[in-house]
Amino acid sequence: MMKLGQTDISIGKIAFGCWRFAGHDVSEADRLIRTALDAGMSLIDTADIYGFDEFPHLEDKGFGQAELRLGEVLAAAPSLRKQMILATKGGIDAVRPYDSSYTYLMRAVEASLERLHTDYVDLYQIHRPDLTTPMTEVARALNDMVESGKVRTIGVSNFTVPQMRALQVHLKHPLVTLQPEFSALEQTPLENGILDFAEEIGATVMAWSPLAGGKIPQTDGPVQAVLDSLAGAYGISRSTAALAFIRGFGANVLPIVGTQNPTRITESGYAAQVNFTGREIYDVVEAYRGGRMP
Numbered sequence: 001m002m003k004l005g006q007t008d009i010s011i012g013k014i015a016f017g018c019w020r021f022a023g024h025d026v027s028e029a030d031r032l033i034r035t036a037l038d039a040g041m042s043l044i045d046t047a048d049i050y051g052f053d054e055f056p057h058l059e060d061k062g063f064g065q066a067e068l069r070l071g072e073v074l075a076a077a078p079s080l081r082k083q084m085i086l087a088t089k090g091g092i093d094a095v096r097p098y099d100s101s102y103t104y105l106m107r108a109v110e111a112s113l114e115r116l117h118t119d120y121v122d123l124y125q126i127h128r129p130d131l132t133t134p135m136t137e138v139a140r141a142l143n144d145m146v147e148s149g150k151v152r153t154i155g156v157s158n159f160t161v162p163q164m165r166a167l168q169v170h171l172k173h174p175l176v177t178l179q180p181e182f183s184a185l186e187q188t189p190l191e192n193g194i195l196d197f198a199e200e201i202g203a204t205v206m207a208w209s210p211l212a213g214g215k216i217p218q219t220d221g222p223v224q225a226v227l228d229s230l231a232g233a234y235g236i237s238r239s240t241a242a243l244a245f246i247r248g249f250g251a252n253v254l255p256i257v258g259t260q261n262p263t264r265i266t267e268s269g270y271a272a273q274v275n276f277t278g279r280e281i282y283d284v285v286e287a288y289r290g291g292r293m294p
């Protein structure tokens with residue numbers, strides 16, 4: 001287990017993501033959530049936009065469908081709610097495309113709670129920075145969400161370090177998570193200060209697309225070759241090695257597993273037990289950089 005940021009909320013070392021979740025029927029959705037919880041993935045990450053563009057016949061094209069599906073699972077089995085740390089996101093409205101105005105966010109969180117069949121979420125994240133809204137206004141919305149009890153903690157996704165600093169100074173409550181894309185094939189967060197900033201403020205880094213959206217298991221290259229040799233040495237799959245790799249840094253990194261295949265979900269949970277040596281981590285970093293560290 002690990003803590004969510006500097007809170008006293010305990011979470012498993014691997015999380016389960018619902019980006020690809022909207023197409024399931026309720027019984028499949030229920031099975032996947034139980035499989036993830038059984039594999040130690042107590043933090044379930046979703047977003048109001050997940051499902052958008054997957055249902056062209058609907059007026060809203062599927063906005064909210066992944067939350068709705070999870071909400072149906074929770075309505076049928078309310079005890080599951082207490083077993084999970086429920087995280088969602090808002091701030092992409094699919095047209096504008098980003099809206100973090102006070103009015104929009106306060107309506108968005110209400111709509112998410114209704115779809116999810118819950119009175120509160122454990123974590124609410126701004127999905128992408130809205131360049132047109134002042135950070136003072138974004139902060140006011142997040143402060144009010146926490147103070148009204150709708151949201152236990154707050155975080156951001158796809159923000160730069162300066163954007164997080166600009167928001168943080170206006171917040172009365174800490175950012176407990178940052179959510180960048182981070183994988184063995186997308187190592188930018190090691191270089192752009194995101195991981196360092198997480199250490200500075202004690203936040204958890206939630207790594208999205210930790211298998212590069214499927215490219216790590218589905219393609220070959222120098223990074224995958226190093227992962228294969230680590231996988232052989234530890235008796236795990238390439239994908240599990242890729243999840244363990246991103247846990248190997250100074251910051252607290254929480255990979256968000258995206259597979260919707262129950263066998264792969266269970267296997268992904270093994271990554272919580274694998275701790276590569278510093279040399280092994282550098283082998284993957286060097287394969288990505290195409291040369292030895294200076």
Ligand SMILES: NC(=O)c1ccc[n+]([C@@H]2O[C@H](COP(=O)([O-])OP(=O)(O)OC[C@H]3O[C@@H](n4cnc5c(N)ncnc54)[C@H](OP(=O)(O)O)[C@@H]3O)[C@@H](O)[C@H]2O)c1
Nearest residue numbers: 017018019157208209210211212213214217256258259260
């Ligand atoms: N904040 C953001 O902007 C943002 C953006 C994207 C994602 N996210 C979060 O991150 C989570 C994970 O993202 P992701 O779904 O892109 O994760 P990912 O793990 O990088 O990719 C998952 C994809 O890889 C495929 N895959 C996994 N193992 C495989 C294997 N052994 N062989 C072949 N294909 C394999 C999966 O297919 P199967 O289902 O068939 O296994 C799925 O299509 C999302 O659910 C969401 O919570 C956040």
